[in-house]
Amino acid sequence: MPSGSRDRVVHRDGVDLFTVEQGDPGDPTVLLVHGYPDTHAMWDEVADLLAEDHHVVRYDTRGAGRSTAPRGLAAYRLAELAEDLFAVVDAVSPHAPVHVVAHDWGSIQAWEAVTDRRAATRLASFTSISGPCLDHVGHWLRRRFTAPTPRNLRQALGQLLHSWYIYAFHVPVLPGLLWRTVLGPRWGGLLQRVEGVPRRPGHPAPSISRDAANGVALYRANVFPRLGAPRARTAQVPVQVVVPTRDRYVTPQLAEDLERWVPRLWRRTAQAGHWFPATHPAAVARMVEEFTDHVDGAPMTRGLQRARHGSPDTGFGNRLVVVTGAGRGIGRATAAAFAARGAEVVVADIDLDAAERTAAEIGPAAYAYHLDVADEAAVAAFAEEVEGEHGVPDVLVNNAGIGVAGPFLATSGADWRRVVDVNLLGVVNGCRAFGALMAQRGEGGHIVNLSSAAAFAHSRSLPAYSATKAAVLALSESLRADLARDGIGVTAICPGVVATDITATTRFTGVDEVEQQRLRHKATAAYARRGFGPEKVAEEIVRAVERNAAVVPVTPEAKVARVVSRFAPGLARALGRVDVVR
Incomplete structure (x- = not known):
């Protein structure tokens, strides 16, 4: 546990959500949401950097770490995950909206909350890293297959190939068994060799095998239902989308077309892989600080000016x-x-x-x-x-x-x-x-x-x-x-x-x-x-x-x-x- 941190348990509808807080509660609140198969510890270094000027909150999502692991696919649907996020927000910052920063599946579930009507009063901004809205992806795929130009087909097929693991997770029994016996005990080494994620205490969590097996339900409960019948999901809060250029699982092209759903959009690229928050914590903390400070009233930095959707392309302007x-x-x-x-x-x-x-x-x-x-x-x-x-x-x-x-x-x-x-x-x-x-x-x-x-x-x-x-x-x-x-x-x-x-x-x-x-x-x-x-x-x-x-x-x-x-x-x-x- 990082020094100066405080933990609590947020209860919601029979699920206990283990939550960690750092920094002064009087500062702007930043809520960090981890992805699959991580726990809140994935954010340790980012949280330490942000806590100097922010009230930083993290929690283990349901089925991960020290939070409850409910049974049944219905318990892992996006609606339930969004309610968890709002419950944590209400518990840690009942009187002021929070800035949400999320990665991977944390970002997927955060999109569900960000596009909810309650977001206008409870969420100040959203920074999404390597986790698209599944409804947006469904519309993205439809547009590419209904207008099958070579570029559109190349993009769609490329993403479908990068998503190979999703199909594997729908095989009965086998994914959970592999995580508990083969992948889980070796996950830290695999992350280090393949993704460059350094080994450090607490990440991966000791519960990685169990967490990963539980988290397979996230894919089974949500991916195909949402891709097959995508909804119109609009985000009214300011959104910063960070696109790692070397992501093995989420192609940069998925960040295209987002202006259809996000009126206030900043799109930034990062020269990194999927686990950008773990490999480049200082860069993530800087991007988050620039964005949250601007949303709270500070002028846009040069990087934000370049990333703002609709900013004119002026050669080396904002360089x-x-x-x-x-x-x-x-x-x-x-x-x-x-x-x-x-x-x-x-x-x-x-x-x-x-x-x-x-x-x-x-x-x-x-x-x-x-x-x-x-x-x-x-x-x-x-x-x-x-x-x-x-x-x-x-x-x-x-x-x-x-x-x-x-x-x-x-x-x-x-x-x-x-x-x-x-x-x-x-x-x-x-x-x-x-x-x-x-x-x-x-x-x-x-x-x-x-x-x-x-x-x-x-x-x-x-x-x-x-x-x-x-x-x-x-x-x-x-x-x-x-x-x-x-x-x-x-x-x-x-x-x-x-x-x-x-x-x-x-x-x-x-x-x-x-x-x-x-x-x-x-x-x-x-x-x-x-x-x-x-x-x-x-x-x-x-x-x-x-x-x-x-x-x-x-x-x-x-x-x-x-x-x-x-x-x-x-x-x-x-x-x-x-x-x-x-």
């Missing part, structure tokens, strides 16, 4: 983008390009004055910060500050970088350390700090890392620079594979010769200060004559995020160099012997 090295060049152009498409932009640069000028040019939706990307602790603190002030970014552009040119033997250890610290470890620091936030949020995101054509067009004049940019390219490819499960896209952008002022700050090794300045002026003039501006790179970055592209060579010479490096490596090596600096 947050972080750009490093945004005081000038490609970074400044990228920040402006995202802002022009409706994004809020965090503009970071080691030169705060330059960052502030960029933010001022963009307007009130841009925020300037000082940041040295080579300082790991500073980047971590920056990410924490951005999250606290603006939220978790939807897009991160790791653009900050420096130039180092000159032969290998003329490049000092200090030169190597500085270029590695900024060009490679600066990207690593950004990916680590913000990638972790995106993964914890559970709603995906995108990371853009600025590599270079020098990553595959190697030159004797750029060994240090090429090495770091090749490492960024390899890092990006590895991260793309690693973070795909979290719905986080990763793109490596590889510009070629672009007219930015990086040439004015590039360090040319092995020369005196007079020659250093001459080479800088020469490189700057050559890049300017090339005439390929940073705005063109910025547009490619925006398109890459929209398409979730993996590697994007930008300039014509970068595209040619990419092809040559792949299909004519000998020619690429020969070209690399040319001194492009002096």
Whole structure:
């Protein structure tokens, strides 16, 4: 039992419902309803997080945990389950409506209550996770089979295949026997291996075998009667539907058409599997807090604004983008390009004055910060500050970088350390700090890392620079594979010769200060004559995020160099012997 919790038993029509409460009863009440074959303990971690600011209530539904297990299918019909929910609501919050959050079968039975006329005065909001209204599903299937387009049939048949276990549960005797003898004792291990649900005390409950066998009646009493004769069930309370994209049992397409039944609808996706509340408790708690706070009067968060049914699709509207090295060049152009498409932009640069000028040019939706990307602790603190002030970014552009040119033997250890610290470890620091936030949020995101054509067009004049940019390219490819499960896209952008002022700050090794300045002026003039501006790179970055592209060579010479490096490596090596600096 979590610390600070209080338990009670709610009696209704011969059924005892074991109930657990946490938090201050004076705070808004959130009622968490578990699914099959869980108990209230499935919500332990979510409840602990919510209890800081809410009165959190959970109960074992009939047939589960420490609640009564009545006999007969009639006792498990949706009408009885809805009455249980209202009985708990009346017991724990008799004078104020409650926010309901439900998962799996908890959500299915909560829909029955949410679409009841009493919901208008007793329920403040409803967050549904992986549990549709059976009546809505019945109508959903009918619409797809009566208009049998390839898409409709694919959706309907896909869901029917995902529901294989429902048919198995209608086999006489066998399902209960399997749960009591084979599945129940092994359920925790199966959840861990198949769904990634961590093992922890109390979940699965010691009563799992009995609970699961009892719960088979839920399917037998309700599924086919409701799918065969669906009713019109409308919800007048605000509803937030959370759709896990990797759910093995409830396909995302079931959340379509809900606006027919729910006038005030928010539809959000989660990069997770069916047991989202158990695998990502912090993400669930955050979604619930955002929604309940808004229903209680707070402004909508950026995520809720995107999820609201009927909100216009405005490109990157209601998105947050972080750009490093945004005081000038490609970074400044990228920040402006995202802002022009409706994004809020965090503009970071080691030169705060330059960052502030960029933010001022963009307007009130841009925020300037000082940041040295080579300082790991500073980047971590920056990410924490951005999250606290603006939220978790939807897009991160790791653009900050420096130039180092000159032969290998003329490049000092200090030169190597500085270029590695900024060009490679600066990207690593950004990916680590913000990638972790995106993964914890559970709603995906995108990371853009600025590599270079020098990553595959190697030159004797750029060994240090090429090495770091090749490492960024390899890092990006590895991260793309690693973070795909979290719905986080990763793109490596590889510009070629672009007219930015990086040439004015590039360090040319092995020369005196007079020659250093001459080479800088020469490189700057050559890049300017090339005439390929940073705005063109910025547009490619925006398109890459929209398409979730993996590697994007930008300039014509970068595209040619990419092809040559792949299909004519000998020619690429020969070209690399040319001194492009002096």
